[in-house]
Amino acid sequence: MKAIVSVKRVVDYNVRIQVKPDGSGVVTDGVKMSMNPFDEIAMEEAVRLKEKGKITEIIAVTIGGAKNEETLRTALAFGATKAIHIKDEGEVQPLTAARALAAVFKKEGASLLIAGKQAIDDDANQTGQMVAALLDIAQATFAGKVDVDGNKATVVREVDAGLETLEVDLPAVITADLRLNEPRYLKLPDIMKAKRIPIEATTLADLGVTAAAAVKTVKTVPPPSRSKGVMVKTVDDLVAALKAKGLA
Amino acid sequence: MPVSAASPFYNQEHEDFRAQVRRFVEREIVPHIERWEAAEELPRELHRKAADAGLLQIGFPERAGGVEVPDLFYMIVLTEELARAGSGGLIASLMSHGIATPPICHTGSAEQIARFAAPVLAGEKIGALAITEPSGGSDVAALKTRAVRDGEHYLVNGSKTFITSGMRADYITCAVRTGGEGMGGISLLVIEAGTPGFSRSPLQKMGWWASDTASLYFQDCRVPVANRIGAENMGFMAIMMNFNQERIMLATQAWAFAKVCYEDSLIYARERQTFGKPLIRNQVIRHKLADMKMRLDAVKAHLDILAWRVSHKQMPVAEVCLLKNHACTALEWIANEAMQILGGAGYLRGSRVERIYRETKVLTIGGGSLEIMKDLAGKQMGY
Ligand SMILES: Cc1cc2nc3c(=O)[nH]c(=O)nc-3n(C[C@H](O)[C@H](O)[C@H](O)COP(=O)(O)OP(=O)(O)OC[C@H]3O[C@@H](n4cnc5c(N)ncnc54)[C@H](O)[C@@H]3O)c2cc1C
Numbered sequence: 001m002k003a004i005v006s007v008k009r010v011v012d013y014n015v016r017i018q019v020k021p022d023g024s025g026v027v028t029d030g031v032k033m034s035m036n037p038f039d040e041i042a043m044e045e046a047v048r049l050k051e052k053g054k055i056t057e058i059i060a061v062t063i064g065g066a067k068n069e070e071t072l073r074t075a076l077a078f079g080a081t082k083a084i085h086i087k088d089e090g091e092v093q094p095l096t097a098a099r100a101l102a103a104v105f106k107k108e109g110a111s112l113l114i115a116g117k118q119a120i121d122d123d124a125n126q127t128g129q130m131v132a133a134l135l136d137i138a139q140a141t142f143a144g145k146v147d148v149d150g151n152k153a154t155v156v157r158e159v160d161a162g163l164e165t166l167e168v169d170l171p172a173v174i175t176a177d178l179r180l181n182e183p184r185y186l187k188l189p190d191i192m193k194a195k196r197i198p199i200e201a202t203t204l205a206d207l208g209v210t211a212a213a214a215v216k217t218v219k220t221v222p223p224p225s226r227s228k229g230v231m232v233k234t235v236d237d238l239v240a241a242l243k244a245k246g247l248a
Numbered sequence: 249m250p251v252s253a254a255s256p257f258y259n260q261e262h263e264d265f266r267a268q269v270r271r272f273v274e275r276e277i278v279p280h281i282e283r284w285e286a287a288e289e290l291p292r293e294l295h296r297k298a299a300d301a302g303l304l305q306i307g308f309p310e311r312a313g314g315v316e317v318p319d320l321f322y323m324i325v326l327t328e329e330l331a332r333a334g335s336g337g338l339i340a341s342l343m344s345h346g347i348a349t350p351p352i353c354h355t356g357s358a359e360q361i362a363r364f365a366a367p368v369l370a371g372e373k374i375g376a377l378a379i380t381e382p383s384g385g386s387d388v389a390a391l392k393t394r395a396v397r398d399g400e401h402y403l404v405n406g407s408k409t410f411i412t413s414g415m416r417a418d419y420i421t422c423a424v425r426t427g428g429e430g431m432g433g434i435s436l437l438v439i440e441a442g443t444p445g446f447s448r449s450p451l452q453k454m455g456w457w458a459s460d461t462a463s464l465y466f467q468d469c470r471v472p473v474a475n476r477i478g479a480e481n482m483g484f485m486a487i488m489m490n491f492n493q494e495r496i497m498l499a500t501q502a503w504a505f506a507k508v509c510y511e512d513s514l515i516y517a518r519e520r521q522t523f524g525k526p527l528i529r530n531q532v533i534r535h536k537l538a539d540m541k542m543r544l545d546a547v548k549a550h551l552d553i554l555a556w557r558v559s560h561k562q563m564p565v566a567e568v569c570l571l572k573n574h575a576c577t578a579l580e581w582i583a584n585e586a587m588q589i590l591g592g593a594g595y596l597r598g599s600r601v602e603r604i605y606r607e608t609k610v611l612t613i614g615g616g617s618l619e620i621m622k623d624l625a626g627k628q629m630g631y
Pocket of ligand 1: 377380383384413615616
């Protein structure tokens with residue numbers, strides 16, 4: 001059984017994000033980039049499923065420019081058995097990514113797509129759901145626990161009201177939430193071995209996918225800087241202060 | 249061809265490895281380090297976790313369960329990242345096998361490697377190196393602890409002191425006198441914890457609190473001849489073989505802690521307001537920071553070029569001695585300036601600079617003191 005794991009290259013979570021002066025986006029030149037942390041969790045889950053013998057192959061897929069190779073190398077160091085680089089230098093919107101992933105999913109005859117629930121750059125939280133819709137297969141998003149047995153997956157989801165357990169038929173899409181697992185530390189020999197594994201290259205055109213232009217970014221602005229806090233002396237003062245702000 | 253890399257010595261693999269060590273330090277060390285400093289020892293669990301993450305094995309041969317690396321820069325990256333926890337004792341003790349285990353791997357038999365090196369690299373056991381004695385550390389060739397052959401055992405009598413990880417160590421790589429005076433009479437024995445006649449007591453120190461430093465006592469301690477590493481009376485060479493790398497790693501620690509001091513004081517100088525403006529807006533403070541950075545970069549260039557030479561099997565003994573002194577004295581200077589920039593905040597427990605400042609001296613004393621390094625370098629250069 002094959003699982004696809006989508007891995008996105010994003011600005012490292014430790015980097016203090018800077019907005020470009022013209023508001024056209026955030027600065028990425030010379031900035032440390034890493035695999036999206038939710039995708040690391042997805043990778044880890046796939047590797048654990050493989051170690052338990054529930055799946056046999058893990059195909060890591062990324063969409064983006066030449067530098068995305070680094071992200072695939074990380075996936076291979078985790079234990080991906082194959083890596084596919086969909087080369088594209090342009091902006092990749094969620095729908096484009098979903099179309100491309102759906103095409104790879106079909107081509108590879110995969111049973112599972114395990115994705116991060118969102119990427120920490122645009123926080124769109126759309127791609128996994130769109131892949132499920134495009135392929136008309138089941139989806140279990142925000143997974144906090146995953147079990148695969150034969151042709152079914154049992155997924156405990158983190159929802160607003162608490163935990164919800166879903167049983168889905170495969171093929172299916174699962175998106176990983178923060179508490180699904182703690183990704184392992186990649187060992188140096190695995191990092192070194194990963195450098196020597198060939199990567200399969202393809203393009204959106206090869207996959208018969210057209211890039212979507214569903215979203216237009218108008219302007220990027222930094223969040224307002226936090227204003228100074230005030231100290232209150234009593235609970236009554238606190239309630240009054242919250243009321244004055246319309247929060248209570 | 250245009251070159252964008254900041255250094256010829258570090259590539260993507262070093263950086264990928266760095267990212268893993270950084271995550272380990274942030275998750276497994278930083279949240280606990282104050283507790284371990286107060287407890288004056290590290291939990292054994294940390295050794296297991298560090299082995300699981302593949303950190304203890306770097307630079308050791310595969311036959312011992314190690315991870316062979318093409319250069320010393322992986323070890324430099326490892327030390328640099330571990331130093332971000334701001335505790336020299338953590339590095340000394342978690343990595344005490346870095347001095348205890350190489351002689352076993354270089355000179356030991358396959359069986360000795362399996363018994364005394366592999367479990368240490370797997371984080372299951374702890375290793376320590378015991379050379380220094382109450383009567384002196386610099387003059388290694390004069391050590392006094394006696395081992396007298398008695399059938400298939402040695403009868404060991406004497407004591408060792410200042411031994412890093414000495415309280416917890418399971419396997420102690422111990423230098424003993426089996427022959428006549430001088431360096432030609434020294435052998436290496438692995439003495440196992442629990443051997444009758446072996447006892448130990450903890451030592452309290454100015455710094456390196458997270459490391460359990462001990463005095464070791466041997467009273468008619470019976471150690472199997474099978475625990476001798478290498479031939480009898482050939483121990484001195486086995487000790488010396490590792491000194492170059494040990495000194496490079498001590499220089500790396502000094503540089504890495506100096507870097508922490510520089511970074512912490514830069515952040516503080518930007519945030520701290522005095523006389524209505526950020527501290528860094530004073531030229532005096534900017535000059536301090538520039539001088540710190542200048543020394544840091546000089547040490548790093550010195551370190552990298554010698555690490556490169558040693559990685560290529562060269563033996564620049566004099567240069568490595570002077571590098572150790574360069575790095576340690578730069579650390580003393582930089583920690584002092586950092587403390588000054590932080591003012592009272594730097595003097596308080598819990599600040600990385602406070603601890604590093606307390607721990608500068610151990611680096612100019614251990615692993616070959618400042619004076620001994622200069623003397624050795626001078627001799628090597630035929631002065
Ligand atoms: C925290 C800590 C951890 C340590 N861990 C270990 C360990 O794990 N294993 C181990 O074996 N040892 C360890 N040591 C011991 C360390 O290696 C010795 O302290 C060091 O070798 C110096 O020996 P000494 O302290 O006996 O000083 P001495 O040799 O007595 O020297 C005292 C002073 O005199 C100077 N001096 C000595 N001879 C000369 C000379 N000929 N000319 C000029 N100056 C001279 C020295 O530089 C020094 O400043 C540790 C020490 C410390 C402080």
